[in-house]
Amino acid sequence: QVQLQESGPRLVKPSQTLSLTCTVSGGSISSGGYCWTWIRQHPGKGLEWIGYIYYSGSTYDNPSLKSRVAISVDTSKNQFSLKLSSVTAADTAVYYCAINRGNNAFDIWGQGTMVTVSA
Amino acid sequence: QSVLTQPPSVSAAPGQKVTISCSGSSSNIGNNYISWYQQLPGTAPKLLIYENNKRPSGIPDRFSGSKSGTSATLGITGLQTGDEADYYCETWDSSLSVGVFGGGTKLTVL
Numbered sequence: 001q002v003q004l005q006e007s008g009p010r011l012v013k014p015s016q017t018l019s020l021t022c023t024v025s026g027g028s029i030s031s032g033g034y035c036w037t038w039i040r041q042h043p044g045k046g047l048e049w050i051g052y053i054y055y056s057g058s059t060y061d062n063p064s065l066k067s068r069v070a071i072s073v074d075t076s077k078n079q080f081s082l083k084l085s086s087v088t089a090a091d092t093a094v095y096y097c098a099i100n101r102g103n104n105a106f107d108i109w110g111q112g113t114m115v116t117v118s119a
Numbered sequence: 120q121s122v123l124t125q126p127p128s129v130s131a132a133p134g135q136k137v138t139i140s141c142s143g144s145s146s147n148i149g150n151n152y153i154s155w156y157q158q159l160p161g162t163a164p165k166l167l168i169y170e171n172n173k174r175p176s177g178i179p180d181r182f183s184g185s186k187s188g189t190s191a192t193l194g195i196t197g198l199q200t201g202d203e204a205d206y207y208c209e210t211w212d213s214s215l216s217v218g219v220f221g222g223g224t225k226l227t228v229l
Binding site: 037046047048049060062063064096103104105106107109110111112 | 151162169
């Protein structure tokens, strides 16, 4: 059974780059037809779609994040990563990695990791 | 403000039925599949319904989904206290070119 686990710094300073990694276990990140996705949730708020990387390597991110997003895959480590540049306090949130395995939904989620942006 | 509109809260007694609505437009719900997620306190969301009305393996048939035009509905029958959670709808918005979630609905089982 495929499982996901987020990891990365819990505290990031304003204007710096937030970097998170999602490690995939129980399956291969090279699996065809999957969208490897990042989603976040601001404290006490709803869910926000950040972006995804398709198994082919193509990426797509939320236009509202103004091109600050970079998503990549490391097949050798069975991981995919998120980089969010020029962060502000508004980027403080729980960050989730999730998979869309071709059924038009996110059927597997990581447990989430809380990232705080503060000096 | 979310592109998809859900009621902030709903409530019902144990054993009863509740429905949660999700309203959108032709650029999202009207022309794309919708999915529903349950988020228990302090946990990650869990997929309940995909492609409008399909249940993943392990999701009881107490949970159902439907879609009509630019609106969708999640139904839960035989309510249990363990169903107390936040529920979110989600779909793709073809105009915004982004995945969109509803604002979430908090279910209270009285």
